[in-house]
Every structure is written in structure tokens, then in C-alpha cells.
Amino acid sequence: xxxxxxxxxxxxxxxxxxxxxxxxxxxxxxxxxxxxxxxxxxxxxxxxxxxxxxxxxxxxxxxxxxxxxxxxxxxxxxxxxxxxxxxxxxxxxxxxxxxxxxxxxxxxxxxxxxxxxxxxxxxxxxxxxxxxxxxxxxxxxxxxxxxxxxxxxxxxxxxxxxxxxxxxxxxxxxxxxxxxxxxxxxxxxxxxxxxxxxxxxxxxxxxxxxxxxxxxxxxxxxxxxxxxxxxxxxxxxxxxxxxxxxxxxxxxxxxxxxxxxxxxxxxxxxxxxxxxxxxxxxxxxxxxxxxxxxxxxxxxxxxxxxxxxxxxxxxxxxxxxxxxxxxxxxxxxxxxxxxxxxxxxxxxxxxxxxxxxxxxxxxxxxxxxxxxxxxxxxxxxxxxxxxxxxxxxxxxxxxxxxxxxxxxxxxxxxxxxxxxxxxxxxxxxxxxxxxxxxxxxxxxxxxxxxxxxxxxxxxxxxxxxxxxxxxxxxxxxxxxxxxxxxxxxxxxxxxxxxxxxxxxxxxxxxxxxxxxxxxxxxxxxxxxxxxxxxxxxxxxxxxxxxxxxxxxxxxxxxxxxxxxxxxxxxxxxxxxxxxxxxxxxxxxxxxxxxxxxxxxxxxxxxxxxxxxxxxxxxxxxxxxxxxxxxxxxxxxxxxxxxxxxxxxxxxxxxxxxxxxxxxxxxxxxxxxxxxxxxxxxxx
Amino acid sequence: xxxxxxxxxxxxxxxxxxxxxxxxxxxxxxxxxxxxxxxxxxxxxxxxxxxxxxxxxxxxxxxxxxxxxxxxxxxxxxxxxxxxxxxxxxxxxxxxxxxxx
Numbered sequence: 001x002x003x004x005x006x007x008x009x010x011x012x013x014x015x016x017x018x019x020x021x022x023x024x025x026x027x028x029x030x031x032x033x034x035x036x037x038x039x040x041x042x043x044x045x046x047x048x049x050x051x052x053x054x055x056x057x058x059x060x061x062x063x064x065x066x067x068x069x070x071x072x073x074x075x076x077x078x079x080x081x082x083x084x085x086x087x088x089x090x091x092x093x094x095x096x097x098x099x100x101x102x103x104x105x106x107x108x109x110x111x112x113x114x115x116x117x118x119x120x121x122x123x124x125x126x127x128x129x130x131x132x133x134x135x136x137x138x139x140x141x142x143x144x145x146x147x148x149x150x151x152x153x154x155x156x157x158x159x160x161x162x163x164x165x166x167x168x169x170x171x172x173x174x175x176x177x178x179x180x181x182x183x184x185x186x187x188x189x190x191x192x193x194x195x196x197x198x199x200x201x202x203x204x205x206x207x208x209x210x211x212x213x214x215x216x217x218x219x220x221x222x223x224x225x226x227x228x229x230x231x232x233x234x235x236x237x238x239x240x241x242x243x244x245x246x247x248x249x250x251x252x253x254x255x256x257x258x259x260x261x262x263x264x265x266x267x268x269x270x271x272x273x274x275x276x277x278x279x280x281x282x283x284x285x286x287x288x289x290x291x292x293x294x295x296x297x298x299x300x301x302x303x304x305x306x307x308x309x310x311x312x313x314x315x316x317x318x319x320x321x322x323x324x325x326x327x328x329x330x331x332x333x334x335x336x337x338x339x340x341x342x343x344x345x346x347x348x349x350x351x352x353x354x355x356x357x358x359x360x361x362x363x364x365x366x367x368x369x370x371x372x373x374x375x376x377x378x379x380x381x382x383x384x385x386x387x388x389x390x391x392x393x394x395x396x397x398x399x400x401x402x403x404x405x406x407x408x409x410x411x412x413x414x415x416x417x418x419x420x421x422x423x424x425x426x427x428x429x430x431x432x433x434x435x436x437x438x439x440x441x442x443x444x445x446x447x448x449x450x451x452x453x454x455x456x457x458x459x460x461x462x463x464x465x466x467x468x469x470x471x472x473x474x475x476x477x478x479x480x481x482x483x484x485x486x487x488x489x490x491x492x493x494x495x496x497x498x499x500x501x502x503x504x505x506x507x508x509x510x511x512x513x514x515x516x517x518x519x520x521x522x523x524x525x526x527x528x529x530x531x532x533x534x535x536x537x538x539x540x541x542x543x544x545x546x547x548x549x550x551x552x553x554x555x556x557x558x559x560x561x562x563x564x565x566x567x568x569x570x571x572x573x574x575x576x577x578x579x580x581x582x583x584x585x586x587x588x589x590x591x592x593x594x595x596x597x598x599x600x601x602x603x604x605x606x607x608x609x610x611x612x613x614x615x616x617x618x619x620x621x622x623x624x625x626x627x628x629x630x631x632x633x634x635x636x637x638x639x640x641x642x643x644x645x646x647x648x649x650x651x652x653x654x655x656x657x658x659x660x661x662x663x664x665x666x667x668x669x670x671x672x673x674x675x676x677x678x679x680x681x682x683x
Numbered sequence: 684x685x686x687x688x689x690x691x692x693x694x695x696x697x698x699x700x701x702x703x704x705x706x707x708x709x710x711x712x713x714x715x716x717x718x719x720x721x722x723x724x725x726x727x728x729x730x731x732x733x734x735x736x737x738x739x740x741x742x743x744x745x746x747x748x749x750x751x752x753x754x755x756x757x758x759x760x761x762x763x764x765x766x767x768x769x770x771x772x773x774x775x776x777x778x779x780x781x782x783x784x
Contacts (some may be wrong), residue, residue: 661780664706671702 004055006068010046012094013133015041016101017140020126027119038122039105042129042443046098056091062510064088067139069201081201082284083167085139088335088508093268093470094456096341097261101129103477105255107349110473111252111356121161128154128257140200141190144269148186148229151262152179158257159249172244174513178242189225192218193276197220202272209276216278223281226273228290234266237292241582243315245339247307251352259314259348262342267321267337274330276525280560283428286326286421290434293319295580297441301448302577304352307447313399314344316438324434329417331511336410338505339490343395343407346481350392353470353478354378354453355387361466370460375449380458384467387475389454390481396450398485400443401544406485408500408540411439413529416536419526436543443547499533531554537629690731698724711764713775715757720755 019041027034056064069083069380103326112121128204129155134147153176160172170339194200196218206368208214214222221571230236235243237500248416257263270277270285279287300312317340324333351373358372371375382389398407418432488495491503511522554560658669697720704717726746733742767779 662777664776667702668706674778 005052005066005091006084009053009084009086009094012045012048012098013130015045015135016126016129019564020123020130023123023126027123030119033119033122035105035109035118036123038126039102039109041126042098042102042105044127045133046095046102047607049094049098052091053095056088056508057504059124060507062088062508067203069139072142080142081140082143083139083201084137085202086137089271090136092334092338092505092509094133095133096264096338096568097129097136099262100256100341100345100481101125101132101386103345103349103481104252106353107255107474108250108252108475110471114136117161124154124157124161124238125253125256130159132261135268139202141193141202141538142200142207143187145183148233148265149183150185151233151257151265152176155179155246155262156259158253161250161253162511165248167245167357168248171242171248174258175242175246175442176600178239181231182229182239185228185231186410187225187229187511189222189229192222192225203628204471205273206275210649217277220280223273223277224284226271227277227281227285228252230266230269231288232266232320233269234263235315236266236288236319236322237295238582240292240296241586244308244311244579247305247311249350251307251355254311255345255348255352258311260345263314263318264337264341267318267333270322270325271330271334271337274325277325279306282326282328284326284427286323286418286431289319289322289324289326290418290431293323293438294314294434294441295319296366297438297445299447299579300410301441302573304375305371305456306354306375306378306449306453307348307373309375309445310344310347310351313347313442313446316442317399320411320435320438323412325433326381327418327431329413329511329529330422331506331509332413332417334509335490335505336407336414339398339406339410339485342481343398343485345479346391346395346485347399349474349478349481350388350395353385353388353474354381356468356470357381357476358463360468361463364466365462369377375452376682377460377463378453378458380454380464381454381467382454384464385454385469387469391475391478392454393450394482395485396446399513400446400548401439401540403541404487404546406487406490409487409490410539412499412533412540414437415540416529417525419532419536419539420525422529422549423532429460436539439540440543440547443522443544444551445547447548447551448555451551455556460535687731689734690727690735694724694727694731697721697727708777709777711767711776711779714776715760715764719753719757722749746758760765 016038019038022037023034027037030037064087066086067083069081071079073080105122108121108125112118115121124387129146129152135144135151136356138144138147156172156176159175162170163169163172192419193205193214196214197205199205209219228239232239232242243258243263247254249258296319297314300309300316303309303312317336321336321340324330324336349520355372358378362368362370362372394405398405401408401411415432415435418435422429422432424588445668490505491499493504494502511526550560578584603642700723701717701720701724705714708714719740726749729742729745729749731742733740734740735751736742764774768774771779773779
């Protein structure tokens with residue numbers, strides 16, 4: 001039993017890598033461009049992770065934990081261990097990644113059909129899945145950091161899949177570079193921890209923090225450093241700018257990476273490392289998360305691109321999870337990660353289905369100008385795409401926090417935790433305000449999106465006849481994930497639509513107390529959240545109803561005019577539509593000054609350093625080499641080398657005369673020699 | 684006449700004539716004859732030392748060996764010279780040299 005988990009994990013980790021290698025080497029030459037290799041490999045990992053999941057459910061042990069590690073580098077006192085950690089959180093996360101990845105592979109079969117880099121696309125999906133499993137299975141910071149970087153690379157490759165489009169290439173670069181900013185923070189955090197504790201393994205780190213080897217400001221800094229890594233990956237303010245642009249990638253990729261798994265890696269990191277965050281670090285986390293949740297939601301209101309709405313919605317929901325980690329209810333954060341992965345991936349597949357259909361219709365009309373992703377060109381698709389509509393509706397209800405759907409449970413848990421945190425610390429009353437505000441706005445903009453896309457009159461009536469439901473490779477994942485967005489799966493074995501109390505999730509994922517002194521104990525947090533539960537539930541149903549009601553009035557009944565209200569909001573509308581001018585301001589105050597600084601430094605480098613120092617060195621060296629060259633030629637070559645030769649030649653030319661070839665001459669010399677010897681002898 | 688030096692003197696003169704002949708003559712047969720002179724100078728020394736050195740007949744035996752050897756040598760050398768004459772039409776050793784630069 002024990003080893004099965006570890007050996008399954010090995011297979012789960014390396015099958016996608018094998019698929020990647022096969023695809024990248026011979027993918028193009030295989031039948032069907034080898035898509036079955038990737039799909040098969042991912043499907044096996046799904047089966048294995050479900051097997052682990054079932055084993056975990058049957059085991060029903062909240063303390064279940066398997067670890068295996070080996071020494072990767074050994075340099076005397078310094079050695080790096082790599083390894084696996086399998087516990088309940090790992091197994092649940094594995095199932096999420098495997099499930100969404102499988103759905104994405106299947107969905108892509110049709111969505112990417114006929115693409116020029118079809119096999120390479122599947123290769124990269126395999127690489128991504130491998131790296132994501134690596135993050136999930138890591139038992140130490142080094143493994144995690146390596147996989148973390150690999151995820152960044154595969155994200156770069158997949159966003160830039162259609163790199164012929166400048167926007168896609170730019171978005172890929174932006175995503176990669178923004179993630180690098182976070183990686184630096186992550187790396188600093190790792191180094192701070194290693195310097196103090198001398199180990200990268202999570203268990204050693206927690207032990208070290210518990211025994212006070214690392215504490216105070218350093219620990220806060222380390223925590224914040226690690227969190228900056230999570231911030232970039234999970235697209236938190238102010239590093240959120242890359243995620244909306246990342247929508248340039250193929251839609252299934254957006255569903256897999258930029259909604260369900262890769263961006264959840266930051267949250268996963270925060271959940272994994274929760275015990276080592278100090279109260280100060282947690283406060284930073286809570287405010288970043290809460291602010292992001294509200295801030296991104298206000299942008300999503302005015303976006304017209306269906307994928308941009310979902311992108312900002314993702315940023316906002318990730319903010320929720322981060323907020324939950326910051327307020328101590330990190331199991332709620334993980335729960336929201338789980339439910340969000342299902343409904344948000346589903347929403348993205350739905351948008352992909354719509355876009356696919358729009359593309360098809362526009363293609364029929366030979367129209368290559370109209371934006372297939374602009375919701376202002378849609379409307380009235382409900383009858384034409386019933387499966388897409390209903391599954392998206394379920395997910396929208398889930399994300400809006402309507403009871404009976406999964407999002408309600410997880411969002412409610414987060415809001416209860418936030419509320420309880422504010423009750424403990426009244427000075428942080430802003431956090432629940434962020435949370436509930438974002439919940440209301442989320443409900444509003446999600447229904448706005450649904451109404452604009454599926455209801456009302458078709459905005460382009462000439463297209464509507466060519467809008468068709470997508471093929472079953474695409475509707476399959478939609479139905480599956482739509483089903484999984486219903487609350488009942490998360491409350492089993494009981495059926496309780498308003499609470500996860502005593503469900504499999506709460507019994508398997510139990511919060512542990514942070515090891516840092518000064519934090520509330522897990523018990524206190526749970527008690528508080530439990531007390532705040534009813535109030536939070538009432539409020540969250542209230543704000544969700546408010547948001548949905550407003551959306552109905554504005555976009556379905558059209559009692560309120562969206563345009564008039566937009567005008568009335570004045571500058572706020574403009575700010576929201578232009579994403580608070582973040583890109584522009586970053587460009588003006590960050591990129592341009594950096595470029596100017598870089599140009600100045602380049603000038604110094606070229607004009608001073610290169611011309612005087614480097615070239616000076618060159619001149620001196622050239623002069624010295626001329627002098628030594630002269631010495632070499634005149635003295636060594638001419639006198640020593642040639643001199644030796646000439647002397648030898650002279651002596652030889654003289655000596656050769658005594659070699660006459662006449663035997664009698666030689667005899668004369670011998671005789672003369674003997675006579676000379678005899679004369680010498682006689683003295 | 685019963686003095687070793689007298690014999691050695693005669694042998695030395697004979698030897699010098701022989702060496703002179705070997706060095707100066709161009710005729711192959713004349714060189715051979717000069718070699719005979721050198722050998723005979725050696726024979727005289729052998730016998731003289733044998734007689735005055737109290738070595739019984741050892742020197743005589745050597746002298747006889749040398750005479751036999753000289754005869755064999757003369758036979759081989761004359762054969763070579765005849766061959767040279769057949770091939771080159773001369774027995775002048777300077778002209779018979781084919782190992783010039």
C-alpha cells in the first residue's frame with residue numbers, strides 16, 4: 001500500500017514527459033501526428049491518480065503522508081535531496097491536474113484540428129503536465145523551483161503557439177518576464193530559508209521554524225519572498241498584467257494553464273507552506289489577495305472580449321484563494337482551488353466552443369475582419385448551442401456563489417474565514433469588504449457575459465444560421481466539468497447543499513496550526529469560521545442575488561441601460577475598460593525609464609568602458625605583441641635559429657671535403673692519426 | 684744480428700713500404716702486393732718476438748697461419764680484380780669507383 005503511492009507518482013510524473021519526448025522527436029511522422037500518444041499518456045495518469053484518490057478515500061486518514069527522496073547532488077557538506085511528498089492535498093491536486101489536463105487534450109483534438117503545429121502543441125501540453133505534476137509532488141523547495149520554472153517555460157511556449165501573430169509572441173514574452181520577477185522573490189525566499197535551516201525539504205523547514213532556527217523579520221521576509229513567487233504565478237496585483245494577455249494562446253491552453261492549474265500553482269505553494277508564514281507575512285498575503293479579488297472584478301465588468309472577462313475573473317478568484325490563505329483558512333483556499341479548477345476550466349471550454357463556432361460561421365461568410373471573441377458580435381446562441389449553454393450556466397451559477405453549486409461552498413468557506421478574521425482583528429475590516437464586494441461584482445459580470453453571449457437578439461443575424469453546437473470531443477469535457485460544478489460531489493457522503501461540514505474534503509484536509517508563534521491556532525480559526533458561517537452565508541447569498549439581479553435588469557430585461565450607467569460612472573468606467581491603465585503606466589513609469597537607463601548604461605559601457613578600457617587593453621596588447629614579435633624575429637629567429645643552421649652549414653661544407661670517396665685517402669688519415677698518437681705517446 | 688731491434692727495424696721498414704704502397708698505388712694488383720708486404724712485416728715480428736721473447740713455436744704457428752691466410756686472400760682478391768677488369772676494362776681503383784656523389 002505504502003509504496004504504491006510512490007510508484008504511481010513516478011508513473012504519473014514521467015508518462016507526460018515520455019509523451020513530450022516522443023512527440024517532439026517523431027510526433028510529425030506518427031499517424032494522426034501522434035495525438036493519441038499524448039492523450040493516452042495523460043489518460044493513464046488520470047486513471048492512476050483516480051486510483052490513488054480512491055485509495056485515499058478508503059483510507060480516510062487525515063494524517064496520511066508518504067515521502068520518498070534521493071540525493072541528487074552531493075558536494076561534501078552541501079547536498080540536495082529531491083523527492084516526492086504524497087499526502088491528501090497532493091492526491092486531490094493530482095486528480096485536478098490530471099482531470100483538467102485530460103479534458104484539455106481531448107478538447108484540443110477538435111479545437112486545434114488542422115493546426116500547422118498540431119504535434120508540437122501536444123508535445124508542449126505533455127511538457128506542461130509533467131512540470132505541473134512536478135510542482136504538486138515536490139517534497140522540497142528545489143524540486144518545486146525546478147518544476148516551477150518548467151511550468152513558466154511551457155506556459156511561454158503555449159501562449160506563443162501562434163507566434164506568427166505579434167500579439168501572441170508579445171504576450172508569451174510578457175508572461176515569461178513577469179513570472180521571472182516573481183521567481184526572483186521565490187529564489188530569495190528559498191535562499192533565506194536554506195541559509196538558516198540548511199535543508200530544502202518541507203518537513204525539515206517546518207521543524208526548523210518550530211524550533212526557532214528561523215524567526216522574526218527574516219522569516220517574514222522569507223515568507224514574503226516565497227509569496228512573491230506565488231504572486232507572479234497566480235497573477236496577483238501588481239504582477240497580474242500577464243494573465244489577461246496570455247489569452248492569446250489557444251483556448252484549451254487558457255483553460256488548462258491560465259484558469260485551472262498553472263495559476264493555481266501559486267495558491268498551492270501558499271497552501272503547502274502555510275505553516276511557516278508569520279502573522280505579518282499573512283497580512284501582506286491577505287491584503288494582496290483581497291485587493292486583487294476586488295480590483296480584477298471591477299475590470300471584468302466592462303470587458304467585451306469573452307476570454308478577457310474570464311481572464312480577469314480568474315485573477316479575481318485567485319485573489320480569493322490568496323485572501324483565504326492570508327486569513328488563515330487555507331483549507332478553504334485549497335477547496336476553492338479545487339472547485340474553481342472545475343468551473344473555470346469549464347467556462348473556458350465553453351468560451352472555446354463559442355469562439356470555435358464563431359470562427360466557423362465567420363469563415364462561411366468569408367469574414368476575416370470581425371472579432372470572433374467579441375461578445376458584442378454574439379447574442380442569441382442559446383438555442384443553437386444548448387450543451388455549451390447549459391454547462392456554462394451551471395459553472396456561472398457556481399462561480400457566482402449560488403447555493404447548490406460548488407462555488408457557493410468554497411466561496412462561503414473563504415468569506416466566513418475572512419469575516420471571522422475581521423472579527424478577531426477589527427482594524428482589518430477592509431478584507432471582508434473586498435471579499436463580499438468582489439462576490440457581488442463577480443455575480444454581475446458573469447451573468448452579463450452569459451446574457452450577452454447566449455440571450456437576447458443576435459447582434460449579427462447573418463451569422464446565426466451558421467452557429468452550430470461543437471463536436472463531441474468538445475462538448476464531452478463541458479458536460480463532465482459542468483456536472484462536477486454541482487455541489488453534491490463536494491458534500492458527500494452527506495447531502496448538504498449549504499455546508500461541507502463532515503464531507504470527505506473536510507475530513508481529509510484538516511488545517512494544521514501554523515508553526516510560527518503569534519498565529520491563531522487552527523482550532524481557533526475553525527471555530528471562528530464556524531461561528532461566522534451563517535452570517536457569511538446570508539451575506540454572500542445576498543450579494544450574489546444583488547449582482548445577478550442587476551445583470552438581469554441591465555442585460556436581460558434591459559430595464560436599465562448599460563450605456564447610460566456607464567456614462568454616469570464617468571471616469572470609473574474608462575478606468576475599468578482600460579484596465580486602470582496598468583499597461584500604459586507600467587510602460588510609462590517602469591519600462592521606458594528602464595529602457596532609458598539601459599541606454600545610458602549602454603552608452604557608458606560603449607563610450608567609456610569599451611573605447612578606453614577594452615580598446616586600450618587591445619592597443620597595449622597589440623603594441624606589446626609587436627615588440628615581442630620583433631624580438632622573436634630578429635633575435636630568436638635570425639640569430640639563434642638561423643645562426644645555428646648557418647654554422648652547421650659552414651662546418652659541414654668544410655668537412656665534406658675530406659670525404660673524398662678514395663679509400664687511400666682515408667688510410668692516409670688513419671696512418672697520420674696513428675703517427676700523431678704515437679708522437680703524443682712518446683712525450 | 685742477435686738483436687731483437689734489428690728484426691723489428693727491418694719489419695718496420697717493410698711495413699712502411701707496404702703502407703706507402705697501399706696509399707699511393709693506383710693499380711689494384713700493386714696494392715695487393717703492398718698488402719703482402721705488410722703481412723710479411725707482421726710475420727717477421729711474430730717470429731722475432733717468438734725467438735727473443737721465449738715463446739717457443741707460437742710465433743711460427745701464427746706466421747704459418749698468416750701465410751695461408753695471405754694465400755687465400757690473394758686468390759679471392761685476384762678473382763675480384765679479374766672481375767673488375769671484365770666489367771670495367773681497367774684495374775685502376777680510382778676509375779673503378781662507382782660510389783661517387
